[in-house]
Amino acid sequence: MDRNWRMYNLPFQEVLDDIEEDIIIVTDPPYNINFKYNTYKDKLPKEEYLDMLGSLIKNYPCVIILYHEILHELTAHTQIIPDKIMEWVYSSNNLRHHRGIAFYHCKPDLTKVRQPYKNYNDPRVKEQIRRGSKGARSYDWWHIQQVKAGSKEKGIHPCQAPIKLMDNIIKVIPDDYVVCDPFMGGGNNWCCKSNEQ
Numbered sequence: 001m002d003r004n005w006r007m008y009n010l011p012f013q014e015v016l017d018d019i020e021e022d023i024i025i026v027t028d029p030p031y032n033i034n035f036k037y038n039t040y041k042d043k044l045p046k047e048e049y050l051d052m053l054g055s056l057i058k059n060y061p062c063v064i065i066l067y068h069e070i071l072h073e074l075t076a077h078t079q080i081i082p083d084k085i086m087e088w089v090y091s092s093n094n095l096r097h098h099r100g101i102a103f104y105h106c107k108p109d110l111t112k113v114r115q116p117y118k119n120y121n122d123p124r125v126k127e128q129i130r131r132g133s134k135g136a137r138s139y140d141w142w143h144i145q146q147v148k149a150g151s152k153e154k155g156i157h158p159c160q161a162p163i164k165l166m167d168n169i170i171k172v173i174p175d176d177y178v179v180c181d182p183f184m185g186g187g188n189n190w191c192c193k194s195n196e197q
Helices: 046-059 071-078 123-130 163-172 187-196
Strands: 023-027 063-067 084-089 098-104 141-143 178-180
Touching (some): 023 163, 046 063
Parallel strands (some): 023 063
């Protein structure tokens, strides 16, 4: 995958409109739970927070948002329903073992990411493998482990999304766009680790 990076340390509202290429937003936004970031206040009034996320959904042709519980509120606030919802599933020591991935104004092409077949003894699966198939099309969920504290991938962000998850998302969205993440969190660390692979 070709990876050319441009990074801006500015509020996204000051940057996105100046990007001349067609863009797709792929982001894991802050949770609005008063997390202590250096430069961002993570405790906006609810309406302001929903307006901020809603401005992305309303103004860009394809927006993919990783979310926790906010989806129903965001849908009610914007009156825009995602075209597709998938799940990122993982093992965890806390109460949450999944996160949603909402696709707005675009649908993922799940044939672009293959997953292992579930039953290699199934005659239909055997026939697919005989014909050269490398796996089943993606399901509506991806089982990808979280980035744990001892992982080689672990950077500075406490809630880091796995590179494999972000790679899968980028593979299933339309080509010929520039991918932008307006809430990059520990993104400087992410892009450096990505470039090493």
